[in-house]
Amino acid sequence: MTFVTLLGAIRRRAENIAALMLLVMFVAFLLQIVARYLLNFPLGWTYELSAVLWIWLVLFGACFAVRDNEEMRFDLIYGAVGPRLRRAMGFVTALAVVALFGLSLPATWDYVTFMKVQKSAYLGIRFDALFSIYVLFAVVMIIRHLWIGWRAVFGGGPDAFDPVKASSGV
Template sequence: MKQTGGWLYRRAENILAAMLALMFAAFLLQIVFRYVLNLPIGWTNEISVILWIWLVLFGAAFVVREEEEIRFDLIYSAVGAKARRVMFLISAFALIVLYAVSFPAVWDYVTFMRVEKTAYLKIRFDWLYSIYIVFVIAIIARYLWLSWQAMFGKAPEEFDPTKAGSGV
Protein backbone atom coordinates (compact mmCIF):
# COMPACT_ATOMS: atom_id res chain seq x y z
CA MET A 1 0.00 0.00 0.00
CA LYS A 2 2.81 2.40 0.90
CA GLN A 3 4.61 1.58 -2.36
CA THR A 4 1.46 2.28 -4.40
CA GLY A 5 0.92 5.54 -2.50
CA GLY A 6 4.49 6.62 -3.23
CA TRP A 7 4.06 5.82 -6.91
CA LEU A 8 0.79 7.81 -7.06
CA TYR A 9 2.44 10.73 -5.23
CA ARG A 10 5.28 10.82 -7.79
CA ARG A 11 2.78 10.73 -10.67
CA ALA A 12 0.88 13.65 -9.10
CA GLU A 13 4.17 15.55 -8.94
CA ASN A 14 4.74 14.69 -12.64
CA ILE A 15 1.30 16.05 -13.51
CA LEU A 16 2.07 19.27 -11.63
CA ALA A 17 5.39 19.61 -13.44
CA ALA A 18 3.67 19.10 -16.80
CA MET A 19 1.04 21.72 -15.96
CA LEU A 20 3.76 24.19 -14.94
CA ALA A 21 5.69 23.53 -18.15
CA LEU A 22 2.55 24.04 -20.27
CA MET A 23 1.74 27.25 -18.41
CA PHE A 24 5.26 28.54 -18.97
CA ALA A 25 5.15 27.61 -22.67
CA ALA A 26 1.82 29.43 -23.08
CA PHE A 27 3.29 32.45 -21.30
CA LEU A 28 6.31 32.50 -23.62
CA LEU A 29 4.08 32.06 -26.66
CA GLN A 30 1.98 34.98 -25.50
CA ILE A 31 5.07 37.19 -25.23
CA VAL A 32 6.30 36.19 -28.69
CA PHE A 33 2.94 36.80 -30.35
CA ARG A 34 2.29 40.10 -28.56
CA TYR A 35 5.72 41.76 -28.62
CA VAL A 36 7.60 40.11 -31.48
CA LEU A 37 4.84 39.45 -34.00
CA ASN A 38 2.57 42.30 -32.81
CA LEU A 39 -0.36 39.86 -32.96
CA PRO A 40 -1.93 39.52 -29.51
CA ILE A 41 -3.72 36.23 -28.85
CA GLY A 42 -6.07 35.61 -25.94
CA TRP A 43 -6.11 31.86 -25.60
CA THR A 44 -2.61 31.80 -24.10
CA ASN A 45 -3.74 34.01 -21.23
CA GLU A 46 -6.80 31.84 -20.74
CA ILE A 47 -4.82 28.61 -20.67
CA SER A 48 -2.34 30.15 -18.21
CA VAL A 49 -5.14 31.10 -15.82
CA ILE A 50 -6.79 27.69 -16.12
CA LEU A 51 -3.52 25.88 -15.52
CA TRP A 52 -2.75 28.12 -12.53
CA ILE A 53 -6.11 27.26 -10.92
CA TRP A 54 -5.54 23.56 -11.52
CA LEU A 55 -1.91 23.74 -10.37
CA VAL A 56 -2.80 25.31 -7.04
CA LEU A 57 -5.80 23.13 -6.22
CA PHE A 58 -4.42 19.85 -7.58
CA GLY A 59 -1.12 20.49 -5.81
CA ALA A 60 -2.81 21.34 -2.51
CA ALA A 61 -5.01 18.26 -2.76
CA PHE A 62 -2.43 15.66 -3.75
CA VAL A 63 1.15 16.88 -3.49
CA VAL A 64 1.68 19.35 -0.64
CA ARG A 65 2.24 17.45 2.59
CA GLU A 66 0.95 18.61 5.97
CA GLU A 67 4.40 19.64 7.19
CA GLU A 68 4.90 21.79 4.06
CA GLU A 69 1.79 23.89 4.69
CA ILE A 70 2.46 27.51 5.55
CA ARG A 71 1.29 28.40 9.04
CA PHE A 72 1.97 30.64 11.98
CA ASP A 73 3.16 28.22 14.61
CA LEU A 74 4.72 30.26 17.41
CA ILE A 75 2.35 28.82 20.00
CA TYR A 76 2.01 25.41 18.33
CA SER A 77 5.75 24.75 18.36
CA ALA A 78 6.13 25.98 21.95
CA VAL A 79 3.74 23.46 23.52
CA GLY A 80 4.05 19.77 24.28
CA ALA A 81 2.84 16.78 22.30
CA LYS A 82 -0.55 16.51 24.07
CA ALA A 83 -1.37 20.19 23.50
CA ARG A 84 -0.26 19.92 19.84
CA ARG A 85 -2.56 16.94 19.43
CA VAL A 86 -5.52 18.86 20.88
CA MET A 87 -4.75 21.98 18.82
CA PHE A 88 -4.48 19.89 15.67
CA LEU A 89 -7.74 18.06 16.35
CA ILE A 90 -9.62 21.33 16.94
CA SER A 91 -8.23 22.80 13.71
CA ALA A 92 -8.91 19.62 11.73
CA PHE A 93 -12.47 19.41 13.08
CA ALA A 94 -13.11 23.03 12.08
CA LEU A 95 -11.73 22.45 8.56
CA ILE A 96 -13.70 19.24 8.06
CA VAL A 97 -16.95 20.84 9.24
CA LEU A 98 -16.48 24.00 7.16
CA TYR A 99 -15.63 22.12 3.97
CA ALA A 100 -18.42 19.59 4.54
CA VAL A 101 -21.02 22.27 5.22
CA SER A 102 -19.96 24.24 2.14
CA PHE A 103 -19.83 21.19 -0.14
CA PRO A 104 -23.50 21.16 -1.26
CA ALA A 105 -23.31 24.83 -2.27
CA VAL A 106 -20.00 24.23 -4.04
CA TRP A 107 -21.48 21.26 -5.89
CA ASP A 108 -24.53 23.29 -6.93
CA TYR A 109 -22.41 26.18 -8.16
CA VAL A 110 -19.94 24.06 -10.11
CA THR A 111 -22.67 22.00 -11.77
CA PHE A 112 -24.66 25.15 -12.53
CA MET A 113 -21.64 26.61 -14.35
CA ARG A 114 -22.07 24.10 -17.20
CA VAL A 115 -24.07 26.80 -18.95
CA GLU A 116 -21.00 29.06 -19.28
CA LYS A 117 -17.87 28.58 -21.40
CA THR A 118 -14.50 30.28 -21.50
CA ALA A 119 -14.10 33.04 -24.09
CA TYR A 120 -11.37 31.57 -26.31
CA LEU A 121 -11.08 27.84 -25.69
CA LYS A 122 -14.81 27.28 -25.10
CA ILE A 123 -14.15 25.06 -22.08
CA ARG A 124 -17.25 24.64 -19.94
CA PHE A 125 -16.81 26.25 -16.55
CA ASP A 126 -18.09 23.17 -14.73
CA TRP A 127 -15.15 21.21 -16.19
CA LEU A 128 -12.76 24.02 -15.34
CA TYR A 129 -13.91 24.33 -11.72
CA SER A 130 -14.42 20.61 -11.14
CA ILE A 131 -10.94 20.54 -9.61
CA TYR A 132 -12.34 22.43 -6.63
CA ILE A 133 -14.73 19.55 -5.89
CA VAL A 134 -11.80 17.13 -6.07
CA PHE A 135 -9.81 19.47 -3.80
CA VAL A 136 -12.58 19.63 -1.17
CA ILE A 137 -13.03 15.85 -1.12
CA ALA A 138 -9.26 15.30 -0.88
CA ILE A 139 -8.87 17.82 1.97
CA ILE A 140 -11.76 16.32 3.94
CA ALA A 141 -10.30 12.82 3.46
CA ARG A 142 -6.80 14.03 4.40
CA TYR A 143 -7.93 15.69 7.61
CA LEU A 144 -10.12 12.75 8.59
CA TRP A 145 -7.06 10.50 8.18
CA LEU A 146 -4.74 12.90 10.01
CA SER A 147 -7.30 13.31 12.82
CA TRP A 148 -7.52 9.54 13.19
CA GLN A 149 -3.74 9.37 13.41
CA ALA A 150 -3.63 12.23 15.94
CA MET A 151 -6.27 10.59 18.15
CA PHE A 152 -5.00 7.02 18.07
CA GLY A 153 -1.45 7.28 16.81
CA LYS A 154 1.36 9.68 17.25
CA ALA A 155 0.97 13.36 18.03
CA PRO A 156 1.70 15.85 15.26
CA GLU A 157 5.42 16.52 15.03
CA GLU A 158 6.96 19.57 16.63
CA PHE A 159 8.10 22.07 14.03
CA ASP A 160 11.89 22.36 13.80
CA PRO A 161 12.86 25.61 12.02
CA THR A 162 16.39 24.31 11.47
CA LYS A 163 14.99 21.59 9.20
CA ALA A 164 12.58 23.79 7.24
CA GLY A 165 12.97 23.53 3.51
CA SER A 166 11.27 24.00 0.22
CA GLY A 167 9.94 20.44 0.12
CA VAL A 168 12.84 19.15 -1.97
Protein backbone atom coordinates in the same frame (compact mmCIF):
# COMPACT_ATOMS: atom_id res chain seq x y z
CA MET B 1 2.75 -3.40 -2.84
CA THR B 2 1.90 -1.77 0.47
CA PHE B 3 -0.53 1.12 0.90
CA VAL B 4 2.31 3.50 1.77
CA THR B 5 4.24 2.46 -1.36
CA LEU B 6 1.12 2.98 -3.46
CA LEU B 7 0.57 6.45 -1.99
CA GLY B 8 4.20 7.32 -2.69
CA ALA B 9 3.83 6.23 -6.33
CA ILE B 10 0.62 8.25 -6.70
CA ARG B 11 2.29 11.30 -5.17
CA ARG B 12 5.24 11.03 -7.58
CA ARG B 13 2.91 10.80 -10.60
CA ALA B 14 0.95 13.77 -9.23
CA GLU B 15 4.20 15.73 -9.00
CA ASN B 16 4.92 14.79 -12.64
CA ILE B 17 1.49 16.01 -13.71
CA ALA B 18 1.92 19.24 -11.74
CA ALA B 19 5.32 19.80 -13.36
CA LEU B 20 3.79 19.23 -16.79
CA MET B 21 1.05 21.77 -16.03
CA LEU B 22 3.70 24.26 -14.94
CA LEU B 23 5.67 23.65 -18.13
CA VAL B 24 2.63 24.17 -20.37
CA MET B 25 1.71 27.30 -18.42
CA PHE B 26 5.25 28.66 -18.82
CA VAL B 27 5.31 27.95 -22.57
CA ALA B 28 1.93 29.65 -22.99
CA PHE B 29 3.24 32.61 -21.00
CA LEU B 30 6.34 32.89 -23.22
CA LEU B 31 4.22 32.55 -26.34
CA GLN B 32 2.01 35.37 -25.10
CA ILE B 33 5.03 37.64 -24.54
CA VAL B 34 6.43 36.92 -28.00
CA ALA B 35 3.06 37.37 -29.70
CA ARG B 36 2.21 40.57 -27.87
CA TYR B 37 5.52 42.43 -27.75
CA LEU B 38 7.42 41.14 -30.77
CA LEU B 39 4.62 40.43 -33.23
CA ASN B 40 2.10 42.98 -31.90
CA PHE B 41 -0.54 40.24 -32.06
CA PRO B 42 -1.89 39.41 -28.57
CA LEU B 43 -3.24 35.90 -28.09
CA GLY B 44 -6.11 35.70 -25.62
CA TRP B 45 -6.10 31.92 -25.42
CA THR B 46 -2.61 31.89 -23.89
CA TYR B 47 -3.74 34.09 -21.02
CA GLU B 48 -6.82 31.92 -20.49
CA LEU B 49 -4.77 28.72 -20.62
CA SER B 50 -2.31 30.12 -18.08
CA ALA B 51 -5.12 31.15 -15.72
CA VAL B 52 -6.85 27.77 -15.98
CA LEU B 53 -3.61 25.87 -15.47
CA TRP B 54 -2.70 28.01 -12.48
CA ILE B 55 -6.01 27.19 -10.77
CA TRP B 56 -5.62 23.50 -11.56
CA LEU B 57 -1.94 23.46 -10.58
CA VAL B 58 -2.57 24.95 -7.15
CA LEU B 59 -5.59 22.82 -6.28
CA PHE B 60 -4.34 19.58 -7.88
CA GLY B 61 -0.97 20.04 -6.18
CA ALA B 62 -2.63 20.65 -2.82
CA CYS B 63 -4.70 17.48 -3.30
CA PHE B 64 -2.04 15.06 -4.39
CA ALA B 65 1.50 16.44 -4.26
CA VAL B 66 1.76 18.39 -0.99
CA ARG B 67 2.45 16.35 2.12
CA ASP B 68 0.88 17.20 5.47
CA ASN B 69 4.19 18.35 6.93
CA GLU B 70 4.67 20.72 3.97
CA GLU B 71 1.47 22.64 4.64
CA MET B 72 1.68 26.11 6.14
CA ARG B 73 1.19 26.44 9.89
CA PHE B 74 1.44 29.12 12.53
CA ASP B 75 4.78 27.81 13.74
CA LEU B 76 5.32 30.45 16.42
CA ILE B 77 2.31 29.23 18.36
CA TYR B 78 2.37 25.63 17.22
CA GLY B 79 6.03 25.07 17.98
CA ALA B 80 5.86 26.75 21.38
CA VAL B 81 3.43 24.26 22.90
CA GLY B 82 3.96 20.71 24.09
CA PRO B 83 2.98 17.55 22.25
CA ARG B 84 -0.41 17.15 23.99
CA LEU B 85 -1.57 20.66 23.21
CA ARG B 86 -0.17 20.32 19.68
CA ARG B 87 -2.29 17.16 19.22
CA ALA B 88 -5.35 18.99 20.56
CA MET B 89 -4.70 21.90 18.20
CA GLY B 90 -4.28 19.45 15.32
CA PHE B 91 -7.58 17.79 16.18
CA VAL B 92 -9.49 21.07 16.50
CA THR B 93 -8.04 22.34 13.24
CA ALA B 94 -8.88 19.09 11.46
CA LEU B 95 -12.41 19.19 12.86
CA ALA B 96 -12.88 22.79 11.70
CA VAL B 97 -11.58 22.03 8.19
CA VAL B 98 -13.82 18.96 7.87
CA ALA B 99 -16.85 20.92 9.11
CA LEU B 100 -16.26 23.93 6.85
CA PHE B 101 -15.56 21.94 3.70
CA GLY B 102 -18.37 19.51 4.53
CA LEU B 103 -20.89 22.31 5.00
CA SER B 104 -19.80 24.04 1.80
CA LEU B 105 -19.70 20.89 -0.35
CA PRO B 106 -23.42 20.76 -1.34
CA ALA B 107 -23.45 24.41 -2.42
CA THR B 108 -20.13 23.95 -4.20
CA TRP B 109 -21.48 20.95 -6.07
CA ASP B 110 -24.62 22.89 -7.05
CA TYR B 111 -22.58 25.82 -8.33
CA VAL B 112 -20.13 23.70 -10.30
CA THR B 113 -22.88 21.64 -11.94
CA PHE B 114 -24.86 24.81 -12.69
CA MET B 115 -21.86 26.33 -14.47
CA LYS B 116 -22.13 23.76 -17.29
CA VAL B 117 -24.17 26.40 -19.13
CA GLN B 118 -21.13 28.65 -19.65
CA LYS B 119 -17.86 28.22 -21.48
CA SER B 120 -14.57 30.08 -21.31
CA ALA B 121 -14.15 32.83 -23.89
CA TYR B 122 -11.21 31.56 -25.96
CA LEU B 123 -10.75 27.85 -25.32
CA GLY B 124 -14.43 26.98 -24.98
CA ILE B 125 -13.88 24.96 -21.80
CA ARG B 126 -17.13 24.35 -19.97
CA PHE B 127 -16.97 26.01 -16.57
CA ASP B 128 -18.20 22.90 -14.77
CA ALA B 129 -15.13 21.03 -16.05
CA LEU B 130 -12.90 23.96 -15.21
CA PHE B 131 -14.24 24.30 -11.66
CA SER B 132 -14.52 20.56 -11.00
CA ILE B 133 -11.02 20.56 -9.53
CA TYR B 134 -12.36 22.51 -6.56
CA VAL B 135 -14.90 19.78 -5.76
CA LEU B 136 -12.10 17.22 -5.87
CA PHE B 137 -9.95 19.51 -3.70
CA ALA B 138 -12.74 19.84 -1.11
CA VAL B 139 -13.33 16.09 -0.95
CA VAL B 140 -9.60 15.33 -0.65
CA MET B 141 -9.22 17.97 2.10
CA ILE B 142 -12.11 16.39 4.03
CA ILE B 143 -10.53 12.93 3.76
CA ARG B 144 -7.04 14.22 4.58
CA HIS B 145 -8.23 16.13 7.66
CA LEU B 146 -10.33 13.22 8.88
CA TRP B 147 -7.09 11.24 8.82
CA ILE B 148 -5.17 14.06 10.55
CA GLY B 149 -7.87 14.28 13.25
CA TRP B 150 -7.84 10.49 13.72
CA ARG B 151 -4.05 10.53 14.07
CA ALA B 152 -4.23 13.41 16.54
CA VAL B 153 -6.61 11.47 18.78
CA PHE B 154 -5.40 7.89 18.43
CA GLY B 155 -1.86 8.12 17.10
CA GLY B 156 1.02 10.44 17.27
CA GLY B 157 -0.10 13.96 16.60
CA PRO B 158 1.61 16.41 14.30
CA ASP B 159 5.34 16.80 14.83
CA ALA B 160 6.84 19.96 16.21
CA PHE B 161 8.41 22.22 13.63
CA ASP B 162 12.13 21.63 13.35
CA PRO B 163 13.86 24.56 11.60
CA VAL B 164 16.90 22.36 10.96
CA LYS B 165 14.78 20.05 8.80
CA ALA B 166 12.95 22.84 6.96
CA SER B 167 13.12 22.45 3.21
CA SER B 168 11.33 23.27 0.02
CA GLY B 169 9.69 19.86 0.02
CA VAL B 170 12.36 18.09 -1.99
